[in-house]
Amino acid sequence: MAEFTVDVSINRPVKEVWDYTANFDNAPHWIKEIGAMSKLTPGPAGVGSKFKEVRRMAGMTSEVELEITEWSPPQSLNVKVTAKGMSGSAHITFKPTKDGGAHVTQTMAVQFSGFMKLIGPMAMGTMRKGEQRAYDKLKEVLESTSEK
Secondary structure: OEEEEEEEEEOOOHHHHHHHHOOHHHHHHHOOOEEEEEEOOOOOOOOOOEEEEEEEEOOEEEEEEEEEEEEEOOOEEEEEEEEOOEEEEEEEEEEEOOOOOEEEEEEEEEEEOOOHHHHHHHHHHHHHHHHHHHHHHHHHHHHHHOOO
């Protein structure tokens, strides 16, 4: 299993960052590779909730299924990730900073299968860069649109 971590500090309170990030409908606004996000299960988000995202990567479109396996507002969440040729998890933590902001850390663990076993390890650097770019965009969105 391959793993990487990305993080960002955001000048907004932890609860505000959690509320925006944990609302999966917002994902296409800060993760440029996501073309669409849909909830597959009824009710509010929490453990057991499932989502489907349509993601564009390297000129291809793929469907990714997400399932929340941990939901601890506003401190952390864990999402099981399943797509063709890969599975894994994303563990995201939200911690307050000394200045009242939030420090967000995501650790992504990925297991490749089939053809992806051959090219997946080479793609990890690209995946990490894409995730870091997304969290940098999250910072930009929250710091520019939120009342200070």
